[in-house]
Amino acid sequence: MTPTDPTTATADTVLEVADLTVQFPTDDGLVQAVRGVNYELRRGEVLGIVGESGSGKSVTSLAVMGLLPGSAQLSGSVRFRGNELLESTDKELSRVRGQGISMVFQDPMTSLNPVYTIGDQIAEAIMAHHDIRKDAARRQAVELLDLVHIPHPEQRAKSYPHELSGGMRQRVVIAIAMANRPDIIIADEPTTALDVTVQAQILESLRTAQKETGAAMILITHDLGVIAGQADRVLVMYAGKVVESGSADDVFYRPRMPYTLGLLGSLPRLDVKTDRLTPIAGSPPSVVNMPPGCPFSPRCPLAEEICDTEEPPLEAGSDPDHLGACHFAYRVEGHDPTELFSTAASDATPLPAGTNDGEVR
Amino acid sequence: MTEAATVPSTTESDRTPVLSVRNLVKHFPVRSGGLLRRRIGEVHAVCDVSFDIYPHETLGLVGESGCGKSTTARAVLNLQPATTGEVRYDGTELGTLSSKEMRQLRRSMQIVFQDPYASLDPRIPVNEIVAEPLRIHGLHEDGGKERVRDLLQTVGLRPEHGNRFPHEFSGGQRQRIGIARALALEPRLLVLDEPVSALDVSIQAGVLNLLQDLQAELGLSYLFVSHDLSVVRHVADRIAVMYLGKIVETAPAEQLFQSPAHPYTQALISAIPVPDPRKERTRQRIVITGDVPSPVDPPSGCRFRTRCPKFADILTDNQRQLCKDEEPQLVDRGQGHPSACHYAEAAQLL
């Protein structure tokens, strides 16, 4: 029953993403936002996707929902309960959205309509997919508000979005997301704009929503702490690719990719006193006209010649469920960040290109 | 080292605070929307805040949005003058200074901002941004250019890139430019207003390390304002926790994490997720309900009582009455450090 253990959960796959690529033509060239992402989502599990700005973690899920702008060029496959979503018509997609997959965004105001009461909005979400009367839908709406821990749900249902705080609004969005008992809830940075004490409440509401509906959840965030507490399985993304995937314990305790290790080492911890952090030198690469090789190699302490020419595949080591995309994964596993990364303070590679020094402005 | 704040220091000068804030109050008027724009209320952004910062010390000022931490930081620098109360830098009270004297004093205390994208003028090359403080104070004539090069080097940037514009740099690099600018006048106190919150994790660490190094090399004092307790634990010697315009607890960093006494501090510590799945699964959570009340009309008595788990679940009605009637003072109630809770009780959370 508890979805925390993926092995006892029913192993059937609700979502299968294969070789997904997303590109945006821009003035500057082709932006390769997502470059071949593969993953499976099993019923009832929580999949955490973690990555920094520009890693493609949000675009990946927008692609799943069919919410990318028209200019986006997609390839690969996204199968929801066996149906290919990338080839679906808008009409079919609308049926999937809300009823099959629902989404919680970072800013709740983007998904709430300011001129309707929140009760009406939840009721409408229910009626869009179910043939029930308005008053029944409204009753359900109040129940949902109660479920996500909104105090005095009956009165609150009559409020307008602007009358609520950011945390309350986010809970309303979660209530809407679970209204039609979806199979998947995608939460894209659901707590980033909120204070930590409110974040704790929202994460709890999300958990409730997920348990109540039995849905699988994709939790996208930049916060490794949130991932550690919520996710059963973790995907680490970098420069449009999954660079590591595995169970939360594997990824956090035995990372196989230097980037993951570096991230963990650059994080100040609440629970232990750290004297010195180990930053990752440089900054994430531009995803326009990406050079060949491993995208992390310019920042990687282990990089050798092969890293600049050949992009490492996502491969398993001894454990078939724990994948890492690094030529030297065996040298990463079991090490402490301080053993690999320097603790120097300088940004050792400012503007590493240095090639356009002679550029005439 | 960790006990720096409690152990009497060796020299007298070390015990003279660089910055001393007493009973700082900052109110913002709330005006009606109409033509007359009548004053219809006041935002009590900062209410009676007092603290000291000693040489070579980092004081972490922590709190959630709207707690008044950034307003406090700006009042310290006299960027937004305090409504009442005093701010003394090295014994000089800022409120009594003429604007000319204030300008001189600004050489001693500088600020680094949160948003590296908004804090650098997009139309000015980096050399000029770093040189600006020198020009303002007439120091650029003699050796200004070398000084700028040195500063860029100090913050870990390549001086050759000085003729570029801010947009050509990444967020972390821009934040370093902001730090170089703040260092140009050789200040003794740096106010750091959420200096790493806008940066990606992998970039954050480099800037934090830089700040540590600069403090060690230059003997700076920091007022480190942040919403992130993890970051503050890493950098601060002492920590003051703010809630709704007031300091609710203050303690040496390690003590605050070992034995937090105020229910808000406890809730804050327990709400912050740690990147450790096993610990996360077994951690005891103190979840507080609701949102921060409006600072226009704060609750009577203890400001935290509307969300306080102790008030809601543990206290008797008689005890609650005290919370409603009387504002708890920030004093040591036997936990070894001051906290503003009538029923303060140290807890072990980590």
Place this chain on the structure above:
Amino acid sequence: MPDNPKSDIDPSPPQVPETKASGAGETLAGPARTEREFTVAQRSQAQLVLRRFLQHRLAVASLIVLTAIVLLAFVGGALWKYDVGQFTPDESQAPSWEHPFGTDQTGRDMFAQVLRGTQISIGIAVLVALFATIVGTIWGAVAGFYRGWLDTAMMRIADLVLTLPLLAVAAVLGHNVGGTWWLIAVVIAGLYWAYVSRVARGVVLSLREKEFIEASKALGASDARIIFKHLVPNALGSVIVNATILVAIAILLETALSYLGFGVVPPDTSLGLLVSQAKTAVSTRPWLFYFPGLFIILIALTINFIGDGLRDAFDPQQTKVRA
């Protein structure tokens, strides 16, 4: 054309996302984390503006046409075989190779007249643009920077200027300055700077809350330094856009004044005066009316389109990349 040199610069600097589009986050809860899901190399503001402007076809076409008109007026006017006031023996002739725009009843060559009128219109445009922009920007920046009573006082003065019936005041003043074209330009600018000042004030009001302004204050910068070094340069984009559109209006106002007889007076001439003089000839000698009219429309229209193009180019919302 700019594609080639850029493509080899672009991939080099690995940039972290631009946050301009979502920069309103500071007032939100704690972390103003501004995420963007992919990154592109950034260009300087000037490059971006130029590139966006070039994508506005109508504006580029307008710029070409306007440039051609300016060249024709100043270079062509100087080289043309007839002078403005020169009487030729050909009276009331329809357009021909000898007189492309025909002649009037006294034998003056219309082509020379129209070119001279165009010179005046463009001269007025440039003067109004300079004068109104400089005065208006400083006025608005000072008011917006200091806020409070100074702002109120300065903006009430600007409002007062805006409430004046433009045409009437310009007519009275313009008449009294004796029909000299540049004095008329000064009069028009004296009435138009107030528009610019409102725009400048609006921009400065939002800029002054930016952290880089606060940073300058914290460094001890004087107010004058903050205004002229940081606020005005950053406000210039929006001001230029609005000034452009004002210029088109200014040209039309001069035309109207001259038409009514309060503007430029003979023997000098202007497009408005030419139209006015030809008003009785519309049916008999239409070329006297239509050619100056066409130039008025062309100049006003092209400047308007250029203003549109500039506005789109300066508008950050126009970013092609999904934010």
